[in-house]
Amino acid sequence: MNGFLCEALSKTHDRKRFDCGVSALNAYLARSANQDVKRKVAAVFVMCPQAEPERIAGFYTLCSTSVELTGLPDELKKRLPRYPQVPGILIGRLARDDDFPGLGSLLLADALARCVAASTQIAATLIVVDAKDLAAQSFYEKYGFKTLPNLPSRLFMSMSIAEKL
Template sequence: MGGLEFAPPRQLEEGDGIENFCCGIEIVDSWANRYAASARRNGTAVVYASFCGACVAGFYSLSSQSIARDSVSGWLSRNAPLQIPVILLGMLGVDKRFQGHGLGHDLLLDAVHRSLAIAGTLGARALVVDPADDKARAFYEKYGFAPLPGTNRMFAKLV
């Protein structure tokens, strides 16, 4: 599969065909197939997808969230309100047909850049992710995400 070209991520639209997405991680596939379109319609998450031709090659979702200050420590809780505003990178996946071409890297960087812009406009201290498995955890660690003590979550500073 040399020479694949992926379009820059854009917001998922009605009819984009994400319901057949398959990255091999059950929770990500299930969310893409069953909930991505309704999350977009209901305003609970914004889904960004990168395409190879007409196929969804990969996607990620962003939504707002808060973390109780008394559930965290260190930098994240210092001088923070009772509910700390964060951005949740809820899902990120690359379809099996397009894995191994750096698209996961590109999607994560796009998510970070969008989150930084959002944090500068709306206010959010961190980008938070719940890794699906140890392989995903290692992926996020490689990009500087740190564990959120006492949870399965990881975070990257936005401010």
């Protein structure tokens, strides 16, 4: 993976050195990520340079979610059963250290691959992301995510599209 290794967050990783320029994401990784893992609230994956396996170059979180069927675009709704909720996987946070420009694409690719793999064991129709700002929204849209009609800061990709990627 281009000189990087992606693995589950562990105590060997240096969470305090990570700096993506967003204090809320830095604080989450430094103070809350381990607790989320222990409480089974989120799975946290870190990407580390192979030459510095303790250094976190980027990270993302995954957890289960659902989206109301009525909140999806009509073209997707008509292909789904009429259950009130559609199962999905949420990429809750995704960030790269400022010292590793361009790593966001690699992080997203790894997250999508994990989502596709997980969906073979636990059903998930969608992959959902929360865009914290317009730059994040643009990043996700570049890879095919679409805005949920009722929640403009929340975007989705169908699992079938992710499988093709």
